[in-house]
Amino acid sequence: MTREELKSTALAMRQRSYSPYSRFRVGAALECSDGTVFTGCNIENAAFGPTLCAERTAVFKAISEGRRDFVRIAVAGDSEPPCVPCGVCRQVLREFAPDIEIICLGSDGSELTMTLNDLLPHSFGPEFLK
Numbered sequence: 001m002t003r004e005e006l007k008s009t010a011l012a013m014r015q016r017s018y019s020p021y022s023r024f025r026v027g028a029a030l031e032c033s034d035g036t037v038f039t040g041c042n043i044e045n046a047a048f049g050p051t052l053c054a055e056r057t058a059v060f061k062a063i064s065e066g067r068r069d070f071v072r073i074a075v076a077g078d079s080e081p082p083c084v085p086c087g088v089c090r091q092v093l094r095e096f097a098p099d100i101e102i103i104c105l106g107s108d109g110s111e112l113t114m115t116l117n118d119l120l121p122h123s124f125g126p127e128f129l130k
């Protein structure tokens with residue numbers, strides 16, 4: 001998938017958001033090394049705590065389908081400047097893809113590109129437990 005297609009997929013997934021409480025819609029498109037893409041949206045809950053971010057929805061779908069080789073993720077939020085992955089999602093991405101590229105898209109079409117290492121430097125990961 002091209003970079004533009006990955007961005008469009010994240011933007012389209014924002015429409016699937018279930019966010020009646022925050023009214024903040026987020027879509028995500030997670031790309032594997034062979035170009036396979038797993039999608040996600042944020043899914044809220046009346047009890048608030050069970051809410052799942054768009055990024056983790058996509059990661060957990062991919063893991064449960066046997067994929068862990070993530071290279072790029074596009075995230076489309078409902079804000080300007082673009083929303084960046086929360087701390088929990090950063091740590092979940094860190095587990096599988098410490099070098100992943102992150103494309104954050106804003107509601108007015110702005111774009112920020114960064115790496116996970118930019119967002120979570122000096123991070124803890126699986127190699128510490130060996």
Ligand code: THU
Pocket residue numbers: 019022024025026041042043044051052053054055075083084085086089
């Ligand atoms: N949210 C995401 O899905 N991803 C982010 O990167 C930031 C926050 C969701 C969680 C919640 O449903 C709503 O946005 C407001 O925090």
